[in-house]
Amino acid sequence: MKVESPVEDGGVEEGKGAEVTGPGHVYDKGVKYLTERGLAVLPDKYVLPPHERPRPKERDSSPRRSGHGMRLPMVDFQELQGPNRRRVVESIAEACEKHGFFQVVNHGIPTEVLSDMIDMSTGFFEQPFEERARYMSPDMFSPVRYGTSMNQNNDTVLCWRDFLKITCPPTISEGSFRHWPSSPADFRKSVARYAMETKHMFLVLMEAILEGLLIRHKPNKQGQGPGADNIRDVRNRSEFDNVMEMFRGGSQLMVMNCYPPCPQPNLTLGMSPHSDYGFLTLLLQDNVEGLQLHHEEKWVTVHPVPGSFSVNVGDHLEIFSNGRYRSVLHRVLANHTKSRVSVVSIHSFPFDATVRPWAELVDEANPSLYRDTSFACFMDYISSSEPKRKNFLESRKLPS
Template sequence: MIPDQPNDVSKRFFELPFEERSKYMSRDMRAPVRYGTSSNQNKDVVFCWRDFLKLSCHDPLSDVLPLWPSSPVDLRQAVINYSKNTKFLYLMLTEAILESLGLVDITNIEKEYDDELREFKDGSQLIVVNCYPACPEPELTLGLPPHTDYGLLTLLFQDEVQGLQIQHEGRWVTVQPLPDSLVVNVGDHLEIFSNGRYKSVMHRVLVNASKSRISVASLHSLPFDSVVQPSPKLISEDNPRRYMDTDFASFLDYSSSDEPKKKSFLESRKLMT
């Protein structure tokens, strides 16, 4: 069971009059609170069939909480609860990932373990609430085009309406919604950090002719000002470095440019194929 499931309050936010929602519109991709349509309102030629609300969850939350929408009245508390629960799960998954990479020994969780995990604990978190309205001609558009997430892990809660697809062995596979469950997506930063051991997941969102769809994504990575690079412990003569260093500012600059039309951000970071 997922505590404080966010789909109800999310739905009520998107049902607010446009005049209320539009208060939070911004073309600044760095804005701590941002409501809008499409992925990159500055560059997209064809907008995606979705509305979104992005909320930065900086620690302490008191710095950004006054900027979050105050309507519906329970939205702020619902996001606080949901962000804390997903952060807890993210850290559990991160511990398992670090162990699987041989970077920590879970039976010896002293200083080495704490040092390895500290930057992950202090990392960034962004809650993205998506609404994909029913579309009269769903074959003509997408909720979101094919893409990978920039961060380490994305924890996604989706309602009962199908829409999410992942690319597997060259074909698109629908991720069936399961009640009281989260979908975990590996992002670009984890592929870079693991030097290719974990692969970023290409995914897209379809829209529905008769039903709207709500999803809530919790995106996690290192602190925004951190440099993401392959772990030195995973680089050797037999497994050379495969990615250049990057940071969140580089991702935003790339996303705001015309480069994504040519290749993905992750492809731009690769030193070898």
Template sequence: MSLGIDIKFVNVGSMQLVNHGIPYEIINNMVGVSKRFFEMPYSEREIMYSRLYLSGQAIPCSYNQRTDGVFCWRDFLKLVCQPLPDVLPHCPSSPNDFRTLAVSYAKEVKFLFLMLVDAILESLGLMNKRNVTQKDDDKDEDEDKEEEGEILKEFEDGSQLMILNCYPPCPQPDLTLGMPPHSDYGFLTLLLQDEVKGLQIQHQKNWVTVEPIPGSFVVNVGDHLEIFSNGRYKSVLHRVLVNSMNYRISVASLHSLPFKSTIQPCPKLISQTNPRRYMDTNFSSFLEFLKSGDSTKKNFLESRKLTS
């Protein structure tokens, strides 16, 4: 993929992006306002959590604490960021610049996501960089462009969740995790992390720590991209460690198709030699899975597979 962006691959399902074009000021402001949000007394944040939840703009925890083998050592806020800028009135009212900074950040990250999607679709043969010289091909080219435009429009109108994570110092970090091993449900996750280590990616059954690079984004492939690509892209299993000394802040932006969309392998990627490997799914089936069983491993994706 050629984007004019510097890419450092962590493994086949994860990479770090630098020189991505998002101003450092916007990135730094987002980390800063997240820190200030979590520094507020919990009694104040609890009121905002309740208001956001009742408005439908906050999403409850992704993990079932009753069945998890380990409790998450973190505080967090999940916000629905689509459609922008209509999300602006639903952001926390404190700190007083939270809304402005969060929406500016969300817009920039959405644009970066769409750049990545364009490159991914091209790598899958679904977007053609044409150099047509024969006039007889004009009709087919117009039809292809229309179809490609429809695919991109779905992603432009797609879902975006922004998750602010705070991992406080833990007196016994060996006894818990910030987040247990999991893969993300969506298409791509763009993660901004501060300078404190904690994120680990599973690579060849080993856990590898992702070294923080100031101003960079960790991009993880999610379950939806694995399904959409019929297995060409693999979602990445990751977890978060905690430590006894430092707070850690991260901001995850999860992107996919609209919440009401059905996620399925792209028909153009299915053939006799590459049969369909996943059943259809949607956001409702994902939520039902979370309520009904253990979600600390890559079980949801495994439940969607038609072949081993």
């Protein structure tokens, strides 16, 4: 197969991004670049082996026709602040155990903050290639990076996705985002506010998740978690407070994803099956379906709920919970007619911190099941290996 477009196979367009992209193939410029030039046939570099392609029945998201659509467990964020907190804490714990995903509604983030974030993401990707290319870099540690696929240097088959990754400091101030894109207008202001709002949501959710872990899973002689009658006793634990302090000073990666219309979506994926590296991922998406999670041995489409967030357990939370909560495989379908935009906010401990099973959940009868890990371990792994499914997390498991 060949690219049916007027671009050349080699070289990089002149401009500010030329020196960082190098003399690579046209595919290094991203799928948005290809579609802007009238791509009509999917290049071989994006064609998955037959056994990895989405099956026709998995692509049909209509529950009536396929049975493969689902709505995630719903969490009412406002109720975490009220008299029903205990019930909501336990519902989050159940969602983390059984699904690894849940949907957050009534989160209190103003509608205009969400719409501005989608608009700014869309606006960034709609800029001329020369403007986007200013942020292209092969350096996976770059704090602001525009790229394509998962890891275009190592992936055997590229994904049908472009992304803009931004590393957010624990405390956002005007000086901290001077390296962020300044275009479209108000980009920095909108992204900064969104980052602060999602960081607050993450902290509230993790406080509830820690409570749930202690109540349901902390081992003791009676087989009951502490604080069963008084959650506030759990929340006052010094170890609990230490972990929350790590989260307050923790890492936040913002990734804006663009999935342009694909000429042959049955042959590729927007993102291949994977799990996320952090504790929690908060997903904001437009109204175009595409996200699928692996649930009960089949791929199911997650229907977007306007104004809500999809939240999923990451690898670090699986390690921290000592396997009680599982990060779940998910993927993104390509679309033939519509462009899709999503924003993920990935949260964890500080980049230089170590993640290990929480001491509160480990004893002689419940030994640690995972090796210590860190962001550096993760980056070393994906820099040298093609990331697939949950292979990084599998590499951190201790022999049983």
